Amino acid sequence: MGTVYCDLAISLDGYLAGPDQTRDTPLGVGGIKLHQWKFDEPEKHEREIEAIVDAGAFIMGRNMFAGPGAGVWDADWTGWWGEDPPYHGPVFVLTKHEHDPIPREGGTTFHFVTGGATEALDRAREAAAGRDISIAGGAATANQFLAAGLVDELRLHVAPVLLGSGARLFDGGALTDLVQVDARATPRITHLRYARA
């Protein structure tokens, strides 16, 4: 059975996105700085970048798919990722509002799950067929799965950035101890990998 992992870029002060997230600035003020290492020096982080999307199925929150704000779906919205999203597999989006699947190029299909985390994980497990499952974000979704003890492996890419406020990881309580299984420090980013103790 595949591992359930959570692979996130995070500020030194613990945020996955800065304050004031909007559809124009989905990562909030300063949030893009957490991801700069992937664009600036991809060759130095090849293994870590590939691992982010090396899963058989993905789970994400409604906000990660469509930005902040609840309510019914905007019929034209198909995600931030253009015609060929980087997932190349099924993505299960947690939502309160039903939506038909949105197939994209390259094997990515967004499915919409109204039955909560457990239903999403069941469907992802079935779709992944033994491959790993990624809890892709955002913070609320990651916190929900972490607090429920559903995450086997946590990978953090710690950027030397302080965002001051925003969407904070580990804000969900009920946490277990971890074992550090790998770590690699580079001048721009520190890669940390933990397993459940």
Next chain:
Amino acid sequence: MGTVYCDLAISLDGYLAGPDQTRDTPLGVGGIKLHQWKFDEPEKHEREIEAIVDAGAFIMGRNMFAGPGAGVWDADWTGWWGEDPPYHGPVFVLTKHEHDPIPREGGTTFHFVTGGATEALDRAREAAAGRDISIAGGAATANQFLAAGLVDELRLHVAPVLLGSGARLFDGGALTDLVQVDARATPRITHLRYARA
């Protein structure tokens, strides 16, 4: 002129101490786990352990010296560190209540400063005579100096521990960006060193 540094053991979720700090459990529930690496494998972290107290003067908050709770001083209290505290130099304790200096063995003297962070830093600078100055903690004091832009170098020892709540670093707002100047990952702890950008 010496560097002002802040050298702290921190949980992966950003706490310097766990919840429910008392005089019996000054690090709060689980907080001791952040420091276990120093006791278990000191020989693997010699450089980092020495650097923690390699300063000409120290500044700490009232809670770090005497535990939580405000009010006048307990006349018998001389700190947690026994006869020969590890500082071997002057320690300036931020407080609202005057107190005569407390000299200890090995060169440590606790001085009590009622004029706030600026007065403490002025006195520490003079006492350090060109050597570095350590902002020793706890979280409120570290946050105060960080938010005021008074810290030149931040050293964090990130433990694979989740405390869930407690005394959180970076809870003071008004933060600048950092440059990562050194990092060393070991299975038990990750040493990160940052300078002000």
